[in-house]
Amino acid sequence: MNDMARLQKQRLALYGWMLAAPALALMSLFAFYPAIATFWHSLFTRGTTRRPSVFAGFENYSDLFADPTFATVVWNNLIYAGVTIPVSIIFALIMALWANAHIPARSFVRSAYFTPTILPMIAAANLWLFFYTPDLGVIDQITGFFGASPTNWLGQPDTALAAVIVVTIWKEAGFFMIFYLAALQTIPPDLREAARIEGAGRWTYTRRVLLPLLMPTTIFVFVNAMINSVKLIDHLFILTKGGPNNASKLILYWIWEMAFAYFDSPHAAAMTILVLLALGLVAVAQFRLVEKRTHYR
Numbered sequence: 001m002n003d004m005a006r007l008q009k010q011r012l013a014l015y016g017w018m019l020a021a022p023a024l025a026l027m028s029l030f031a032f033y034p035a036i037a038t039f040w041h042s043l044f045t046r047g048t049t050r051r052p053s054v055f056a057g058f059e060n061y062s063d064l065f066a067d068p069t070f071a072t073v074v075w076n077n078l079i080y081a082g083v084t085i086p087v088s089i090i091f092a093l094i095m096a097l098w099a100n101a102h103i104p105a106r107s108f109v110r111s112a113y114f115t116p117t118i119l120p121m122i123a124a125a126n127l128w129l130f131f132y133t134p135d136l137g138v139i140d141q142i143t144g145f146f147g148a149s150p151t152n153w154l155g156q157p158d159t160a161l162a163a164v165i166v167v168t169i170w171k172e173a174g175f176f177m178i179f180y181l182a183a184l185q186t187i188p189p190d191l192r193e194a195a196r197i198e199g200a201g202r203w204t205y206t207r208r209v210l211l212p213l214l215m216p217t218t219i220f221v222f223v224n225a226m227i228n229s230v231k232l233i234d235h236l237f238i239l240t241k242g243g244p245n246n247a248s249k250l251i252l253y254w255i256w257e258m259a260f261a262y263f264d265s266p267h268a269a270a271m272t273i274l275v276l277l278a279l280g281l282v283a284v285a286q287f288r289l290v291e292k293r294t295h296y297r
Contacts, residue, residue, distance in 0.1 A: 035276060042269035053266070060270040070271075072246045073254045076161055080250060081229035084168045089221055091173040093214070096180030097206075110181070117175040121234035128167045129154075129238055157247035160240050164248050167235055172228060176221045183217040184210075219286070226282060230275055251275055 042060055047053030064070050099110045116124065131138045135150040144150070153163045187210070195205040211218075233252045236242055242249030242257070249257075251271070259268035 038269045039273050046264050046266050060266050073249050077251045083165050085225040088169050088172045092176035093180050095177045100184045113174045113177050116171045124171055125235045125238035154240050157244055160248040179217050183214050
């Protein structure tokens with residue numbers, strides 16, 4: 001009997017590894033190997049035709065920490081993520097609640113909210129470039145009616161990053177709304193009726209029932225928003241190119257700049273590894289802290 005149970009257990013384990021093999025192969029080919037190769041590349045100096053690269057250990061990492069641009073870019077990205085992530089999630093939840101309600105032209109509302117998501121990144125950036133154009137843009141045309149002077153929104157250090165943040169929120173909120181809308185449609189309407197019978201108001205129902213049930217979706221949306229906050233590059237090419245004076249330069253744009261504008265791939269690889277480590281720490285914190293408080297049933 002023990003031999004039969006052991007054989008059955010081994011057979012189930014074999015089936016499990018067979019099912020996981022394609023995913024493991026793809027992950028190894030497109031995630032694990034590139035990460036290891038990038039780390040190894042970050043330990044060498046930049047090579048030229050006359051002076052080949054040599055092993056430098058963690059010198060590239062110390063160079064990054066000594067570069068004042070590093071602190072500027074990291075701070076910009078922290079501000080960018082700290083604003084875009086919560087604001088996009090809040091707007092997405094509000095839009096989903098409205099689009100899920102019984103209102104006139106509900107299909108039109110849903111389509112209007114989702115339209116920015118289907119626009120290509122470059123097209124969306126060019127659209128907002130027209131909005132932000134000094135003196136001729138839509139924003140300055142509107143503010144001009146109230147006597148405000150034209151503003152170079154993308155050309156001033158005080159407003160460049162905020163202008164990029166607005167574009168990101170406008171584009172991502174509609175995408176996250178789809179996930180909230182799908183989650184709202186899976187919540188039984190009996191819960192709303194039961195809460196109404198118990199005398200719970202709309203705010204109490206939302207805070208005590210709706211938001212806890214939406215927590216798995218919120219975690220999924222949060223992870224996607226966090227990943228998106230460190231991979232923005234398309235909008236910066238069109239809107240600011242990281243300027244003025246690095247005021248809107250974000251991590252991925254700086255990595256691209258080091259690798260393909262300055263041909264300094266070892267420092268770009270080192271910065272990439274730092275980003276992967278930061279995302280890994282956030283993921284561990286999420287699974288250890290937030291996941292334990294989340295109910296999936």
